[in-house]
Amino acid sequence: MREQKFIVSPAPHLSSGVTVNKIMWSVSLALLPAIVGAVYFFGVKVLQIIGVSILSAIITEAIILWLRKKPVAISDGSAFLTGLLLALNLPQDIPLWLPALGSAFAISVVKQTFGGLGHNIFNPALGGRVFLLLSYSRYMTTGWATPRAGIISIDGITSATPLTAWLDANRTLSDPNAAENVKVLASQHLNDLHSSDTLLRLFTGNIGGCIGETAALLLIIGAIFLLVKGIISWHIPLSFLGSLAVFAWLLWIPGASKPFHGNVLFHIFSGGAILGAFFMATDMVTSPMTGEGKIIFGLGCGFLTAIIRLYAGYPEGVSFAILLMNAATPMIDRYAKPRRYGNA
């Protein structure tokens, strides 16, 4: 028993094995089933998009950290995850410079200008996605290829997403000038979209959409992994999807639908709702810290998603909804504080 100088540091002298790196890499790992699914449905091109997006994110992060004279901590996996999430939010038929640009924007402007990991107000991947959507709408809204395993056909247009088709049909129905036979067709399409056949295809991914948001099932497998590992909690996904379900059910489009008749499952399984609720809204940096705050955050996300889907110009509202609630997060954190012991 040799005596030497001991480390004298304050307690605790144990530390849990949970690290930032493990959290980030676990989320990336949880997206693996969805990536495999995307390759199966859309082909290997999606791997190029994902690869370019990740590479751009990592390079941008490294350069900016170097410029800021900070440790170039790209191994923490956060830039990798941003690149991956952005890629999963893109249509599959886009030029490769788009994911490169989007990731560079996400990391440089959305993340690093606010101070880097932990300080950004908005989810970087979603910020990058909305930047591309607003700046390059042409690519971002028409780049849908149909999965080779199946085709959805609305008005002879084969490359629409279910939500685009849904919005088109509703617009037609609520248009007083639309011809009667067109309205009948639109109403048929809506019935098709709400059919159990479509719902099943939404669940299993056999349908058009962004790279990562097609197969609800594959995303949920990853989400269960994260829930079991304690990396995400149930609060945000449940309140997000719950409020989306409620508002999608009770809200209506005048002329096209009736209140309390919305198709809940269609809204939950289409578009980015599952990807958003489990993987984007749960981003720790940009969501509230307490359980109560997370529930408020999720309720807001679901409500805004429903409003945007039903009444705004865009067919999909998940990205905007989450970004708006990101902005509300500091305020939510201010009020949704835990109850302090002994302060009745």
Added chain:
Amino acid sequence: MIKTFPGGIHPPQYKSLTAEKSVETLPLPQKVFIPLGQYTGAAATPTVSVGDKVKTGEKIGESNAFVSAPVHAAISGKVTAISMHPHPVVGREEAIVIEREGDEWVELRGHSSYEILTPGEIREIVRSAGIVGLGGAGFPTAVKISPQKQIDTFILNGAECEPYISADYRLMVENAEEIVTGMKILMHALGVNKGYIAIEDNKPQAMREMEKASSSEPGIKVVLLRTKYPQGSEKQLIKAILNREVPSGGLPPDVGVVVNNAATAKACADAVLLGKPLIERVVTVAGPNVVEPKNIRVRIGTPFKDLIEFCGGTVETITKLVAGGPLMGVAQYSLQTPVIKGTCGIIVFSSKDVPDFRPSECIRCGFCVDVCPMGLLPGELATYIEKEQWDECEKSGLSDCMECGSCAYICPAKRQIVQLIKYGKAKIAAVGKKGLLGEGFSLT
């Protein structure tokens, strides 16, 4: 029903290293170092001088302060020095050094029954026996059983929620009768007839033994608590068992409760029935770097070195030596540090058990908020302290933090949250609120 409190963490227990090992008695040490301050409160003044001969159990230091406890010679022999010596909690402190000659005890005068004693007499016996809380904080027990408030419930703390530590567990398994007797003595002194024995659900054998020992006591009930750290904290015990909350800045008597540790109860029984002062205790020596971890009954003042050698020494070079549990214990700088009354464990780590986690930026995961048993925002408090925003610290309940360290344990960014909080509290205590909040104040 298994009870618990909100928050808390589930660190690995590591108790199997020692839990099933009976308590062994350390051969009498050649030399003991008995610090004059071993508890919360005023330090004792020596009542012996260098060169005096003392007997085991003889009082060698005391203080007139209300919150204090006398110290006793733990071995018989000669006082060879009264000088500064390493202390497990405060770093350095004056200690009475005794070199052993035989093992000659003072005459012990016990009472055949505690029922004939008045509460005041019990308090006096407990006080002169030098009994303090043996769970760690070392608050003088006589003071604890002299509350100014109406007490309706007594809780015996057998939770022992720190990893590695099994000293109280062994005591509950091996000395259940004495512990229950001690509990009855304390309840008698407090005039309460409702008592709970709180045990975590990872100690079923202790539960059985304590149930057996208390089966004839209608007022005493064993309650099972979920194994969770910091279940052994007084405030969390009271919340879990009675669903009462000690008000901010208050103490358990404010909600009619007194909590005492199981080992403390046994010490009280020994003092009242055997007349034995507190000169020994059970210490768990464990950790990944101890050859043969053990529970050891040891005289107060024995250097850590003797205990570790009794366990076969260490596997590798010691990198960290902790007095107490690994979550709230104090890192030591010397093997000459003596066991004091509050030392429940000695944990020995080698370099590979001390991970070098560099803190990174907070990612706002909120884990620290989830685990904080006091309902605070620990990460935010740490940030306020980093930025020296003292007024925000006050508003956010800095003083409510009991420094259990759950936040720092769970933090994925490895921020030194509780460490910053301790620093902030010390700073506020040193400079005073006015000084910190006043204009133009600078911390340097």
